[in-house]
Amino acid sequence: MDKKILVVEDNPLNMKLIEMTLKPRGYVLLKASDGQEAFITAVTEHPDLIIMDIQLPGVNGLDVTRKLRETPSVSDTPIIGVTAYAMKGDREKIIEAGCDAYLSKPVDTRQLPELIAKMLLTKYKANPSS
Ligand code: MN
Numbered sequence: 001m002d003k004k005i006l007v008v009e010d011n012p013l014n015m016k017l018i019e020m021t022l023k024p025r026g027y028v029l030l031k032a033s034d035g036q037e038a039f040i041t042a043v044t045e046h047p048d049l050i051i052m053d054i055q056l057p058g059v060n061g062l063d064v065t066r067k068l069r070e071t072p073s074v075s076d077t078p079i080i081g082v083t084a085y086a087m088k089g090d091r092e093k094i095i096e097a098g099c100d101a102y103l104s105k106p107v108d109t110r111q112l113p114e115l116i117a118k119m120l121l122t123k124y125k126a127n128p129s130s
Helices: 012-025 035-045 061-069 090-097 111-121
Strands: 004-008 028-032 049-053 079-083 101-104
Touching: 004 012, 004 035, 012 028, 012 111, 028 035, 035 049, 035 061, 049 061, 049 111, 061 079, 061 090, 079 090, 079 111, 090 101, 101 111
Parallel strands: 004 028, 004 049, 049 079, 079 101
Antiparallel strands: none
16 A cells, blocks of 8 residues: 655645655655644544654644654654754754654755655664764
8 A cells, every 4th residue: 555644844835845756656645734734634644654844833843743642543653853944952852852853954855755765664763863
């Protein structure tokens, strides 16, 4: 069965870029543009992986991730946290919130599918300090 990926992104251009990167690889894409929609879509659709923008209107990506981790049906879903400003300590904060991996924007269109493939294959956990 095709793997389902939930893409959480409020910027239409970034969403389009991720879509164009992943569609040709046969993934089924679900989309959400704010934190609340992201949470609801995750618990109702049970995606195989979530790409989570951290800067979102309303509930931010860190809080959505924390809430997902406390929800038994989605507590193990792999999450890639994506952020525009890679400030010191951001990576640690994102991993601490419960994301398994971290990418900075603009998303590298080669790195993203490689990371996804790796995460769908085996349990992956980024080192928060590297
Ligand atoms: Mn954003």
